[in-house]
Amino acid sequence: MTNLRIFFGLLLALPLLLAGTCSTPAPGPPDAGIYHTYAEISTELQELQTQFPAIAKVMAIGESVEERTIWALKISDNVAQEEDEAAVLFVGGHHSREWISVDVPFLLAKHLLQNYQTDSAVKNMVDSGEIWIVPLLNPDGHQYSVISNRLWRKNRRNNGDGSFGVDLNRNYGHKWGGPGSSGETFSDIYRGPVAFSEPETAAIRNLAAQHQFVALLSYHNYSQLVLFPWGHTSAPAPDQALLSQLARTMADSIFNVHSQRYTPEQSSDLYLASGDATDWLYGETRAPSFTVELRPRSSNPGFVLPDSEIQPTFEENLPAALFLIEWTQSADRRMSSTL
């Protein structure tokens, strides 16, 4: 009898005990520490536009599967006008768990705006070009990584068979379906049913149809690499010499900041992968296109890069980004190609 009463007493108390320990959700909005959540990116992009209305314009470029607005920030003088200026595109957050890939382009945007008045090099590049920054292309997946599964990679498409997600970096339309992508819906490198099936990649395609981008930098992590096309084949790209030279210059300028080595190499040297953003833009337009794999160098800590490394990772990548912007506006670029 006594044993039974203790037993039932414990049974009744169990939910309370559990609630008291760990199962109560933290109050307040989703939090990613110093990393920006989707809500924070949305608010802070609007604030930047409010603070710098002459040179910053927030634009909705599409809607994710779960109907979150995908934001681009355009930075240029006469920002409301379409001018005949070299346009360069920075994209982050293809992959949900790669939080640093969102904060680096966001901090780049902030840096350009906050230093426009005081730094003549920044002023020159903002005045003579158009800088487009899409810090978080995959808001649904990022939110899911913040709230439910830190190591989620894909978007949040319901594939209809119990699986979720398309790998956005296998969904672009140059040599879509080739090696290093999967037709299996449960795979982490599932390419989707057709090229540009996802609203997130379609948003980039549509943006590129409206603006002539002459370079692309797509942020990811981890491994500390500067990758250039091709990625779907180990054959050299037609502009291999130029691409590898630009990648090496960027890697060198990264190293000069905090002595972190980022290895410049052809994407296919990492592994073959078809349908990524850089092969697509380069394949369509021959605009030099790069994947920068940010910190850390190795699987420990892998994707879960501590808050304390956000700022140094941004700092070391700033000169490389500025170099690429300046190159797009240079006589070198105009001589190097038919763009």
Ligand code: 0X9
């Ligand atoms: O696999 C990817 O999409 C990128 N690496 S990540 O670990 N951030 O997912 C690399 C893309 C580089 N492109 C090719 N290797 N083709």
Ligand code: CA
């Ligand atoms: Ca302008």
Ligand code: ZN
């Ligand atoms: Zn990635």
